[in-house]
Amino acid sequence: MAAKLRPFGTQIFASLSIRYATLSKSENSETEKHDTQFKKGRLAMAIFGSCLCGEIKFQITGPMMEPFHCHCSRCRKQHGAAFRSRVRVKTIDLHWVHGEDKLKYYKSSPGFHRGFCNNCGSPIVNFAERLGEFGVPLGILDDDPEVKPQFHIFVGNKAPWFEIADDLPQHEELPWPRRE
Ligand SMILES: [Zn+2]
Ligand SMILES: [Zn+2]
Numbered sequence: 001m002a003a004k005l006r007p008f009g010t011q012i013f014a015s016l017s018i019r020y021a022t023l024s025k026s027e028n029s030e031t032e033k034h035d036t037q038f039k040k041g042r043l044a045m046a047i048f049g050s051c052l053c054g055e056i057k058f059q060i061t062g063p064m065m066e067p068f069h070c071h072c073s074r075c076r077k078q079h080g081a082a083f084r085s086r087v088r089v090k091t092i093d094l095h096w097v098h099g100e101d102k103l104k105y106y107k108s109s110p111g112f113h114r115g116f117c118n119n120c121g122s123p124i125v126n127f128a129e130r131l132g133e134f135g136v137p138l139g140i141l142d143d144d145p146e147v148k149p150q151f152h153i154f155v156g157n158k159a160p161w162f163e164i165a166d167d168l169p170q171h172e173e174l175p176w177p178r179r180e
Pocket of ligand 2: 070071072073074075076084154
């Protein structure tokens with residue numbers, strides 16, 4: 001209970017200290033495995049994100065993993081766009097600054113929840129129950145995450161009116177066994 005009475009800033013700095021103390025070691029084998037596999041994980045610092053109306057704001061204090069573009073029809077509808085660009089973030093690394101009560105989820109498939117601001121409709125975080133992690137759209141970040149999408153997935157479902165113009169690897173579906 002005492003922790004709840006501490007100022008918000010104190011909690012953030014305490015959290016950051018813990019992260020820096022532990023991330024230099026092999027804190028999490030799952031994270032390490034993916035970081036090694038994709039070479040794209042990094043320790044984010046003071047990366048903020050917010051929705052269009054500003055009611056929801058959050059900070060990410062941990063690695064941003066597996067940045068990619070998803071062309072599946074569900075992501076296209078969620079974003080109203082040609083594809084969804086996102087990173088994977090551990091739930092303990094995402095801190096709500098304010099507006100968590102405005103976050104609503106739509107369950108688009110069993111165990112998969114797509115979060116949005118119930119005031120302005122911006123996509124916020126998606127949550128996969130089996131992973132216990134968030135997918136965060138790069139488009140709602142207010143700071144440069146210093147990671148860039150490394151490949152495209154579900155290009156088999158790509159919008160017919162959009163042509164991929166970069167040289168990133170393209171995967172027809174998921175490039176790994178389904179996890180959600
Ligand atoms: Zn909003
Ligand atoms: Zn998708």
